[in-house]
Amino acid sequence: MTAIATRALSRRFGAFTAVDRVTFEVEQGEIFGFLGANGAGKSTTIRMLIGLLAPSEGSATVAGHDVARDPDRVKGAIGYMSQRFSLYLDLPVVENLLFFGAAYGLEGRALRARAGELLERVGLAGQEEATTGALPGGLRQRLALACALLHRPGIVFLDEPTAGVDPVARRSFWALIRELAAGGTTVFVTTHYLDEAEHCRRIGLMVDGRLVALDTPAGLKATWVPERLLVARGRGLAAAGARLRGAPGIRAVAPFGAGLHLRVDRAGPSAAAIGGALRQAGAGEVEVEEAAPSLEDVFLAVVDRSAAGAAP
């Protein structure tokens, strides 16, 4: 079953095209990651999908409702957690839940029961009366998720839910998301953390308003990083790496953390040969090994080649 389907969805602001003919489908129960740099059109797309912003052209259906014709039906069928999880910090935890529940039409005992159930599920049971503003970021984020789930939506949109949250909290938050999807809920999530995107069943990559890649994480890596990936660590790598650029068999050299990532042809130079070449080019003691490409490599390759205007 299709939870979300867009066809040539576009949004212009004056002369600027924020989202440019984006077409994709998301299956029910899928965790769909939506990646892209700031300003690539992720949030604009989400705002159209949740009925906050009318498309300029194209169409989208969410939970079977057309977002342009029936935004109110869409709003009732989905959950949404906005970028800065906008809770009322001056109110107690439970009041935030009760308010958002009532906003979605829940009432009385059913609302209280559902709120209690979700508090339990996100690990906030016993903290009902705590002032929301006094909670650490990770717990606030869980509360915001609980607020988005009160009315049992079939689809939830999470716009950078883990921004500014510590790694431990991020990990446990993703456990919650996977649990949610396992229960049949569709999760549409944007994130800046590429390691998190590995949790997604499929990933769409936005560059300058266009959807330039859409596949499973493994599929993306195979398509966009077909070469071998070598990781070099050591000293003086930046200058030495630059000299290796364009050498036979070497496709790309990019700084990565304190080291270098090199993409080389399948039949290109070995790790040992690259190490020798780097030392010859002026690097100090270096260590080079083969590595599996990460989504970050994919992201860099996509952005690179989109800038050059070429397909993979």
Add this chain to the structure above:
Amino acid sequence: MIASRLGRSLVRIGAMAAKETLHVRRDPRTLALALAMPVAMLFLFGYGVSTDVDHAPLAVSDLDASDASRALVRAIAGSGEFDVVARRAPGELEPLFRQGSAVAALVVRHGFGDELRRGRQAEVQLVVDGADALVANQVLAKLDAIVRAESRRLAGPGPDRAGPPIEVRLWTRYNPDGKSAYYMVPGISAFLLAITAVMLTALAIAGEWERGSMEQLFASPVGRLEIVLGKLLPYLVLGLLELELVLAVGAVAFDVPVLGSGLLVFALGFLFLLGMLGQGLLISVLARNQLVATQAGALSAMLPAIILSGMIVPVENMPPPLRLLSRLIPSRYLVHGLRGLLLKGNGLAVLWPDLLAEALFALVVIGLATARFERRIA
């Protein structure tokens, strides 16, 4: 179907209102702003900024020096309202006013006693320091009352007169003692209600923008009008409480009567508040930022309420362009309506234009705010 939709809508409005009430309850500063400030200001205006005048310094130019003129001056000095601080020729009065050592002067022309004796209309001249319009008004009113009473006595039962022995036209009806509280309480009510209502809503809604929760609300099935109504409701109740409080303090501390119907007071206050809350809403929809909303809210509520409402400067005394402008200011109708209700006991027959004007203003601003609200998104 329609009933159940309305029901769901009411649930959502109720949820908004309940949440807003919680915000207010958890923020003692808001409550203090809403309830303590008005009372404090009422006392400040009622006592500290009292415009009541007693023992006002008075200069006298008695050119007539007759028995009658001396008796008149004695009557004025003996009233307790004025102290005769100087006796000068009319040409020497100017410096006294400049120094502020006299706020008024009584000039009795030569022939005053004769005119009275012959039963003609006698003339005294009152010169008043107009720099302080309020004091001038009071002084004129009091002097007029004393002079009139005294001249009637001095003239005695003489030949039939065409009119009163001395004609001074001054407005003292409904406030014969010249108590400023009578005059000020309705004005202050308007001023305070305007400020708190506009500021509180402006803050409450701008806060929702700043927090980012407005987008969250827009993404939920809660409609724009439901957000607006839910947000306004608690402040409407708070504002009405505030009005009752101000009137109660006015009645207890300053003996300001409430001669008219309590229901009409309520209606007048309700419609006025609706307009002010709408104004706050409009500001916050446009400003989207608490700081700007506070400033714009305070200014847009305070200035018209002080200057154009008739609270201090009577609408009748305004230059025509301002008088015209004041027709757009709801505080004008509240002040006018409340004065009529409290001091004269006016009923609906006299009051309806004020109620209508307030209702129109409320309708227009809430309509505008809701429409602007809608256009922000989409």
